[in-house]
Amino acid sequence: MRDRCQIFQKNKIKNIQLKSFANGELNLKKNSIEFNDKSSRTGKWLFKLLPFLFLFLGIRLIYSGITNEHNIQIFLELLSGILFLLIPLGLFYGTNFKWTNRKKISIDEIDNVKIKKIFGNIFVDFKLKDNSTRRVYNIKDLADWIVIRNYLTERKVNCPN
Structure with missing residues (x-):
């Protein structure tokens, strides 16, 4: 798990790499989450x-x-x-198509976080307080989800699953 999640003690940043073809990462900072992925290229x-x-x-x-x-x-x-x-x-x-692809989200803006597994792919949905959703594609495996969930539960964000 150490090779997947690099912990920088100075800034208290957790860096989670996405799958190799996704070429992105999540930076779990002290009061925010930064997304460096290709979500803006989805066909909305x-x-x-x-x-x-x-x-x-x-x-x-x-x-x-x-x-x-x-x-x-x-x-x-x-x-x-x-x-x-x-x-x-x-x-x-009938549906919620209010998606966002913001690159930085504050912890105070997150309402809840859910993991979804569809056809072997792992997605993490960040439901924000303004009813929009930020989806992160191509999470490597459940160990990365456990790191994200532990990080968010420390900051008192609801993670139902």
Whole structure:
């Protein structure tokens, strides 16, 4: 564990390296956390484009259902058009897409921290008090999560798992 986490006694900084292809690190300082990762390169524009795409497809299906001659096809196209119109409502109102990719977060701003394991990858989600989330990708293994959790519990931040 010493080789993964270098502790500098002078500044009390804990440096956690991410996986080699991620080429980043977390710096756990006294009152803040600094992120040096590639989170700003994630495709957030896709989540802004999808509701308009579903809206267009829903209107097109409803129009083609109205102009159709067969009763079953009218019903199916109207139903699928209405469902396509409801998807943007779920994307806008049903989910939390308020992400941040700030490079430095103060300990006072963090509400809670959770670890997620999806398809063998380990993510750490920092939920902030303004309801935004900062996700750190490519954590090496659970030993790094234990270092992060111990650091945050010393500073009285909620870590449920």
